[in-house]
Amino acid sequence: MTSPSATADVLxxxxxxxxxxxxxxxxxxxxxxxxLDHKRIGVMYLMCVMGAFLLGGVFALLLRTELLTPxxxxxxxxxxxxxxxxxxxVMVFLVIIPxxxxxxxxxxxxxxxxxxxxxxxxxxxxxxYLWVIGATFLLVSLVTNAADxxxxxxxxxxxxxxxxxxxxxxGAFILGFSSIFTGLNFITTMHKLRPPGMTWFRMPLFLWAxxxxxxxxxxxxxxxxxTLLMLIVERFIxxxxxxxxxxGDPVLFQHFFWFYSHPAVYIxxxxxxxxxxxxxxxxxxxxxxxxKFIALSSVAIAILGFLVWGHHMFxxxxxxxxxxxxxxxxxxxxxxxxxxxxxxxxxxxxxxIHLDTPMLYALFFLWVFSIGGLTGIFLGVMSLDVHLHDxxxxxxxxHYVMMGGSIxxxxxGTHYWWPKMFGRTYNEKWGRIACGLLFVGLNLTFFPQFxxxxxxxxxRYYNYLEEFQGLHQLSTIGAYLMGVAFVIxxxxxxxxxxxxxxxxxxxxxxxxxxxxxxSPPAYYNFHNPPEVVEGxxxxxxxxxxxxxxxYQRKASHDS
Amino acid sequence: MAQLxxxxxxxxxxxGGHGHADAEHAANPYLAHHFDTPKxxxxxxxxxxxxxxxxEILFFGGLFCAYAIYRSLHPDIFVYAHYYLDTFWGALNTGxxxxxxxxxxxxxxxxQLGEQKKLIFNIVATIALAFCFLGVxxxxxxxxxxxxxxxxxxxxxxxxxxxxxxxxxxxGQHGSxxxxxxxxAAGHEAAEPAGHxxxxxxxxKQPPPGAPVRPRNVxxxxxxYFCMTGLHGIHVVAGIITWGWLLRRAIRGEFGPAHFGAxxxxxxxxxxxxxxxxYLFPLLYLIH
Numbered sequence: 001m002t003s004p005s006a007t008a009d010v011l012x013x014x015x016x017x018x019x020x021x022x023x024x025x026x027x028x029x030x031x032x033x034x035x036l037d038h039k040r041i042g043v044m045y046l047m048c049v050m051g052a053f054l055l056g057g058v059f060a061l062l063l064r065t066e067l068l069t070p071x072x073x074x075x076x077x078x079x080x081x082x083x084x085x086x087x088x089x090v091m092v093f094l095v096i097i098p099x100x101x102x103x104x105x106x107x108x109x110x111x112x113x114x115x116x117x118x119x120x121x122x123x124x125x126x127x128x129y130l131w132v133i134g135a136t137f138l139l140v141s142l143v144t145n146a147a148d149x150x151x152x153x154x155x156x157x158x159x160x161x162x163x164x165x166x167x168x169x170x171g172a173f174i175l176g177f178s179s180i181f182t183g184l185n186f187i188t189t190m191h192k193l194r195p196p197g198m199t200w201f202r203m204p205l206f207l208w209a210x211x212x213x214x215x216x217x218x219x220x221x222x223x224x225x226x227t228l229l230m231l232i233v234e235r236f237i238x239x240x241x242x243x244x245x246x247x248g249d250p251v252l253f254q255h256f257f258w259f260y261s262h263p264a265v266y267i268x269x270x271x272x273x274x275x276x277x278x279x280x281x282x283x284x285x286x287x288x289x290x291x292k293f294i295a296l297s298s299v300a301i302a303i304l305g306f307l308v309w310g311h312h313m314f315x316x317x318x319x320x321x322x323x324x325x326x327x328x329x330x331x332x333x334x335x336x337x338x339x340x341x342x343x344x345x346x347x348x349x350x351x352x353i354h355l356d357t358p359m360l361y362a363l364f365f366l367w368v369f370s371i372g373g374l375t376g377i378f379l380g381v382m383s384l385d386v387h388l389h390d391x392x393x394x395x396x397x398x399h400y401v402m403m404g405g406s407i408x409x410x411x412x413g414t415h416y417w418w419p420k421m422f423g424r425t426y427n428e429k430w431g432r433i434a435c436g437l438l439f440v441g442l443n444l445t446f447f448p449q450f451x452x453x454x455x456x457x458x459x460r461y462y463n464y465l466e467e468f469q470g471l472h473q474l475s476t477i478g479a480y481l482m483g484v485a486f487v488i489x490x491x492x493x494x495x496x497x498x499x500x501x502x503x504x505x506x507x508x509x510x511x512x513x514x515x516x517x518x519s520p521p522a523y524y525n526f527h528n529p530p531e532v533v534e535g536x537x538x539x540x541x542x543x544x545x546x547x548x549x550x551y552q553r554k555a556s557h558d559s
Numbered sequence: 560m561a562q563l564x565x566x567x568x569x570x571x572x573x574x575g576g577h578g579h580a581d582a583e584h585a586a587n588p589y590l591a592h593h594f595d596t597p598k599x600x601x602x603x604x605x606x607x608x609x610x611x612x613x614x615e616i617l618f619f620g621g622l623f624c625a626y627a628i629y630r631s632l633h634p635d636i637f638v639y640a641h642y643y644l645d646t647f648w649g650a651l652n653t654g655x656x657x658x659x660x661x662x663x664x665x666x667x668x669x670x671q672l673g674e675q676k677k678l679i680f681n682i683v684a685t686i687a688l689a690f691c692f693l694g695v696x697x698x699x700x701x702x703x704x705x706x707x708x709x710x711x712x713x714x715x716x717x718x719x720x721x722x723x724x725x726x727x728x729x730x731g732q733h734g735s736x737x738x739x740x741x742x743x744a745a746g747h748e749a750a751e752p753a754g755h756x757x758x759x760x761x762x763x764k765q766p767p768p769g770a771p772v773r774p775r776n777v778x779x780x781x782x783x784y785f786c787m788t789g790l791h792g793i794h795v796v797a798g799i800i801t802w803g804w805l806l807r808r809a810i811r812g813e814f815g816p817a818h819f820g821a822x823x824x825x826x827x828x829x830x831x832x833x834x835x836x837x838y839l840f841p842l843l844y845l846i847h
Contacts, residue, residue, distance in 0.1 A: 116593035226621035239782035240711030247776025
């Protein structure tokens with residue numbers, strides 16, 4: 001065993017390892033496109049996801065601009081239908097689902113685990129290529145009379161509309177396999193590549209979240225795949241499985257679709273829980289409160305998430321008994337979710353809170369996600385849902401969760417791991433400004449939509465009553481503010497890449513393993529499998545060092 | 560407390576090291592850098608392929624679910640339509656696939672023991688049996704295209720169910736065999752307008768007394784039939800490609816007692832493809 005002090009010396013000397021980080025190990029575009037290194041694949045995912053986010057964001061701004069006035073503002077109604085379909089499909093399938101697991105998870109998972117790579121590096125690269133191919137098919141739909149079905153592809157409209165639905169379906173089908181293979185890889189990695197001492201209950205909570213997510217990806221996504229495949233065949237040759245005129249049933253499509261797509265919202269939000277579970281203890285300088293409860297509540301959400309799909313179909317003619325059961329299990333999901341929220345708050349209690357950008361985003365998440373989660377309970381109440389179904393209330397609810405939850409946590413994680421990924425620190429001041437602007441913009445965009453929804457503004461409508469115009473305009477102004485915040489974020493993050501590498505190995509004083517390699521990490525992550533002897537949230541030994549502007553481990557302790 | 564030890568590349572090592580398992584990695588070119596031992600690699604692969612098989616079960620699960628729903632909603636369609644399937648071909652294909660599972664399992668054994676020639680033989684046999692399965696499937700599909708027993712709105716059979724040998728066998732109606740030829744004296748018309756769909760003899764055929772009335776939407780059975788057997792067939796083709804790739808590697812002598820994972824995983828996949836057919840056969844062909 002190396003003596004701790006020697007280890008500490010090595011740990012605090014990032015400059016020496018700059019000569020061979022994963023970023024500089026190989027050169028040339030092919031060394032990226034053919035790489036099997038999980039870190040590079042993670043970075044490629046990150047860039048692609050951000051590109052798709054720009055696309056989906058532009059669609060969103062066009063939509064909001066159109067809604068500035070009733071009737072036509074900038075586009076025709078058919079174009080509007082195509083825009084909201086593509087906004088939904090791009091944001092769901094290209095951004096949020098792969099955002100945290102595939103982009104951040106790929107980079108962080110083996111490092112946090114103390115492994116050299118994921119279990120199947122080739123499969124990992126194949127997942128990225130499947131993402132690219134799937135995205136290409138969505139773009140094919142975009143340029144050839146884009147689909148106008150909404151991202152849910154409900155029959156019978158999706159089998160009868162004249163727009164190019166099949167490329168969009170095929171794209172989503174392929175993206176599903178990308179997601180499945182990522183999940184498969186992660187489960188195997190966490191079972192088989194844990195180094196000595198890394199027991200299940202010493203794993204960072206981000207890994208527990210990724211594990212739960214991977215279970216959902218593996219169990220739910222194949223059902224979406226077969227559903228989309230059946231829909232493609234239905235649309236292509238008219239086999240009648242979803243067509244009542246031929247003995248089929250369109251509601252069966254809804255069941256199949258939500259059997260995937262409700263668990264899929266947990267694919268989107270559970271990794272977000274994982275990210276903030278890392279950030280709250282690190283920036284409170286305090287051990288996480290209720291580790292096992294947070295870990296196991298992720299698993300509970302993954303399991304319960306499979307049993308609630310019917311709450312999307314309260315008005316689709318399912319039996320009252322079924323609807324009652326679905327409604328009851330929907331309420332149950334609030335319990336593990338609230339366990340997490342209370343534990344995060346208790347973690348901060350009497351902590352020494354550092355309000356750096358990742359922590360600001362995590363607090364932002366806590367606030368906004370709670371609104372999104374609680375309004376989900378409203379929608380799970382059958383009597384209320386009949387009133388609110390397909391209104392802006394639903395739109396506001398899931399944007400608070402998806403945008404305020406998943407995207408905010410994605411930003412939190414991106415800011416948290418950015419110095420580790422690229423070896424550069426970003427401009428902290430602009431980070432905080434953009435975060436604040438985003439917070440104002442997000443609430444300004446979506447809070448008026450709750451009010452619109454309760455007053456009866458239906459979702460997906462091109463036109464609306466005069467009396468709704470004020471709230472719609474507030475919402476649009478909020479969307480523009482968010483656009484500005486994202487432009488600022490893109491400028492200072494991408495701008496940081498032009499600086500020389502200046503990030504310390506451990507800028508935040510976290511105790512998880514990824515901070516024990518230099519920033520950026522070495523090509524092989526760890527020379528030897530690390531031996532883990534304590535939990536991931538012990539901060540007592542990490543002290544701030546002004547010279548390196550990072551944290552260093554006190555070398556005095558020894559066992 | 561010693562916390563974490565020796566978890567990073569020493570700064571003086573030139574290009575990142577393989578670490579302590581260097582000797583193991585040098586001895587086995589198939590051992591990937593992130594696994595410690597061949598067994599570690601094999602176990603990981605095994606877990607991976609099992610998870611993949613779970614996703615396959617769920618993938619087919621959607622279709623099995625559709626089958627269950629439509630069969631419970633329209634049992635009459637399923638009873639009526641199954642006469643159009645030939646149990647002989649289905650049973651033959653079941654036998655073919657079970658035999659191919661045997662050769663696949665045998666190939667794993669050969670790889671584990673390093674029996675090079677037997678390994679190649681068994682992989683070739685598995686591929687041959689898989690092609691045999693597809694051949695039978697081709698016979699069945701082309702028969703259905705010919706007879707008009709097609710999915711959904713394309714269902715337009717050239718023969719009514721009571722004209723089929725399978726129906727006559729099941730019901731022992733030898734008398735109706737002559738009726739099916741279309742030569743019997745004119746009887747009373749059946750209520751169902753079945754005649755328009757029977758251009759075979761050029762003349763309207765008379766159903767025998769007691770002949771079943773064709774339910775509405777028989778095509779939905781064939782939609783499910785073609786979706787399920789078609790998806791299964793695609794998996795057989797994927798299996799052939801996989802076995803072909805393994806054959807190439809086997810000829811190069813890549814497999815042996817220290818390295819047989821790929822054959823094992825392919826065989827597991829192949830058994831699942833076989834197993835799905837073992838469920839499809841009774842569900843589609845043996846309905847009562």
